[in-house]
């Protein structure tokens with residue numbers, strides 16, 4: 001079934017000029033870009049986006065980091081693109097992420113900063129719906 005997912009190029013990826021590379025991989029995989037926007041997300045939006053992580057030790061550094069600069073936000077579409085983009089992104093820890101993945105090829109540990117892992121991708125149809133409503137209302 002065709003589905004949509006939310007993809008973010010995080011501030012580290014944006015700053016390093018990797019937005020095009022991430023979007024290139026999305027398109028090369030065969031997914032379609034439905035919406036695209038570049039802006040600095042505010043803390044209110046990030047609190048909604050990362051609600052599941054509230055209270056965890058990495059929550060505040062994560063929200064601070066994510067609001068530290070522009071992100072490239074995209075809605076992508078395709079058969080099983082939620083699972084597919086997670087596979088493209090690779091494991092959360094960029095050091096452990098396999099070569100061939102976005103995080104494995106382009107990411108590394110910059111010193112206790114696992115949050116700097118270049119991309120976000122929704123992890124389930126429910127998350128995708130919820131997250132797309134936060135970033136691109138009406139497109140879920």
Ligand code: DAT
Pocket residue numbers: 058062091092113114115116117119120121123
């Ligand atoms: P993912 O982004 O792979 O879905 P997640 O949803 O568990 O991972 O966590 C959201 C982000 O929070 C993740 O991209 C990086 C950061 N993060 C997760 N676990 C962390 C940890 N143990 N220490 C620091 N940052 C962490």
Ligand code: MG
Pocket residue numbers: 121123
């Ligand atoms: Mg997640």
